[in-house]
Amino acid sequence: MSWIDDGIGWVSINRPEAGNAARPSSMKALCDALDAHIESRDVMAIVITGEGRHFLAGGDFGFLEDIASGRNTEAGQQIYQWFQGAARRLFRCAKPTLAAIAGGAITVGCELTLMCDVRIADRTAFFHESWIELGLIPPLGGAVMLPHIVGLPLAKEMMLESRRIDADEALRYGLINELVDDPQIMRARAQERAKAMAARPAATFARAKELIHRGLESSMDDEWAAGVAAQTDLLGSDMFREALTTKKRSLDKRR
Numbered sequence: 001m002s003w004i005d006d007g008i009g010w011v012s013i014n015r016p017e018a019g020n021a022a023r024p025s026s027m028k029a030l031c032d033a034l035d036a037h038i039e040s041r042d043v044m045a046i047v048i049t050g051e052g053r054h055f056l057a058g059g060d061f062g063f064l065e066d067i068a069s070g071r072n073t074e075a076g077q078q079i080y081q082w083f084q085g086a087a088r089r090l091f092r093c094a095k096p097t098l099a100a101i102a103g104g105a106i107t108v109g110c111e112l113t114l115m116c117d118v119r120i121a122d123r124t125a126f127f128h129e130s131w132i133e134l135g136l137i138p139p140l141g142g143a144v145m146l147p148h149i150v151g152l153p154l155a156k157e158m159m160l161e162s163r164r165i166d167a168d169e170a171l172r173y174g175l176i177n178e179l180v181d182d183p184q185i186m187r188a189r190a191q192e193r194a195k196a197m198a199a200r201p202a203a204t205f206a207r208a209k210e211l212i213h214r215g216l217e218s219s220m221d222d223e224w225a226a227g228v229a230a231q232t233d234l235l236g237s238d239m240f241r242e243a244l245t246t247k248k249r250s251l252d253k254r255r
């Protein structure tokens with residue numbers, strides 16, 4: 001779901017009944033919406049958010065189970081084209097990009113927020129790089145960006161120990177730029193900050209962003225390529241299939 005509000009292009013992930021969990025079709029829709037805003041002369045900045053309770057509560061279990069059972073043999077291609085494609089679009093976008101985050105930003109969701117220039121959250125927000133619980137790694141650029149944003153010790157805790165970070169701690173460590181009390185204020189502040197950033201000279205903003213990214217990259221392109229290769233191997237492993245079954249059983253008990 002996407003729209004333009006006074007020069008700001010909004011994209012809202014719209015699977016609230018599933019916590020906006022990511023699957024190839026929804027990630028393709030996200031890429032398409034981002035492309036439209038990136039190419040539009042009427043859009044000066046882009047905000048990504050989610051409908052319902054969560055920003056994006058990880059990978060869709062149906063998609064993951066298809067991979068684990070061997071029914072989906074194109075996981076690597078789909079991760080590269082659509083999942084990583086969304087991360088690339090946000091990171092490489094010459095226009096300002098912001099994430100407005102309520103609820104869970106889990107695995108894919110967390111990685112997408114890391115690709116944005118600014119992150120604004122309400123008090124329900126939390127961040128969970130829980131890939132390792134499924135025997136997987138962060139393949140969308142988070143392994144590069146997270147240490148730069150929060151520092152190496154916390155990044156290791158989040159990625160290697162699957163430590164969940166709530167909104168207050170996220171603000172303290174710089175994982176978010178601003179914390180507000182409710183979703184309506186969050187969206188209003190995202191609109192305000194997007195407009196303020198978009199008021200800067202567009203060519204200068206784009207060049208400054210490019211220089212910042214150049215200074216912090218090991219090489220995002222190398223990281224993305226390595227992430228897809230590693231994740232493709234892991235998705236074919238018994239470890240992933242067993243971890244997925246255990247994780248789903250645990251979630252089912254909580255429902």
